Amino acid sequence: MGNNKICVFLLTIIICCVPLLLNGQDFRAAYVDFMYVPEGMSSDYVTMEQEIAKPVHQELVNQGKMVSWSLWAIPFPGGTGAEYHYATVRIYENLDQIKSAGDFGDVFESVHQGENLDELSETIWKTRDLVKTHRLFSWERFADEELTSPAEMIQVVYFKVPMGKVEAYQNMERDLFHPMHKKEIEIGKRAGWEGWALNQPYGSSMPYSHVAVDLYEDMDQFVMDYDYDAMLEEVHPDKTGDYMTDVFLNTVDMVRIEQWHLVDFVQAEQ
Template identity: 30%
Template sequence: MKTRNEMIRRTVLFAVAMVFVFGAGVFTVQAQDDPMVFAIVDFMKVNAGDEGKYVEIEQDVWKPIHQERINQGEIIGWILYRIHYTGADDEYNFATVAVFDDPSKLEHTFSVDMEKVHPGKDMDQLFDETMNSRQLVRQNLIRRVGAVYPEGGPGDFKYIQVNSMKVKPGHGGAYVDNEMNVWKPVHQELVNAGTRSGWSLWQSVYPFGESLPYDYITVDYFADYSKLGAADVYGAFEKAHPGEDINMLMQETTEARSHVRAELWEVIDSIWKQ
């Protein structure tokens, strides 16, 4: 059992170490306006009919483990998402997100004694049940560049819209400037109006490269399903940028990036540092 745990731990630590060896420059490609926050996103494929079993394993086996990670200061939060409107041919239909508040903590992303969290349990059996319940199809490391939240942090949210953005060649700086100077104030107005629970901009750290479908993602937070599509974006634009040419600002956006995909994710469960 300890041999298996040690192999898993070393595999994770080696992967993260490669981020620091080869990707140190990626962390500072663009300036950010808030403390460094990183997230590791695991994309899961769960077979039809196995969704209930998978969620049960995440909540009963892994949620207590992630709570211990929070207790030990490794992470500040963990979220389990279901991706809506997916079918048999989609790459993934669930995702988990572990949130870190310090890049140095990425060096040791998983040091919890799982046997301590689940005393008397057969950990080999729990691992087998986990592996049989889903397929981990890929993993991304992302960092937050900027955010708009209500006072005190993200508001209560049940859904997020994840927008994948591909920056056009030579427009990396222009794209981030556009998001932060044009769109961030608009999202602040939407939060003020109560139609959004927050907004954030994230840069893909790993993997990265021209062959990938996106470089950045933006996340729109919603308190409930009724808030989807309820925002008065045009009115928010006028409040955020009075007297400015909205069409010109929109043109700057489209010249800097392509909006390649939008997905609706539902929060199934979560835990956060108090």
């Protein structure tokens, strides 16, 4: 394929993708920054986020330029060999908010007016390395109505979905697994579920294309024991566990599962 055709192809993807999301009932974009924290610097890093970065994000939320910001600890695999140890997530609900992401520097100077900005910047950079930033778009979410703030614990499941199977993957989630997840919310086993599609960076070389996020109020809810087979029979009386597994494995490749623990957050008033 020639360079001109490649450019047209990529531009078509970008142009087509955004209107589809905007036409949805719940447009949400997530900017996820993955952080590597040097050995022994976790406490300093968290303090930096809470005392230097958090007030800036709070002001951006106050100005309507962001829906929320959250800080998450990712304990496993951990150690100096881990790719990252923490993640921050910024949520935007429209394109104007996304465009305002570049206002961070100006708001930073405003919030920390009168302080030594060079020293603050040095503190930011010495406590962590920004490994990568990914942008994802939400394609579906539902949660317990009583959940008004981020869940204390989430399970992040990374999927590789072939380009030709995106619709099949989403239909599989909606038809087979969403009824199960909603039943789990009903019985108190989980707090919610979110489905995200990776938008940037994009391409077949990426290790994942979609993320499913299981929301839990706390660790007790996550480890809560329940009869999965009985629930499956109630929700899908014509389906077996083997059938559910086979459909899943024939549709997606599960790349990795991570457990994230909430450290801090700011959000717009509900």
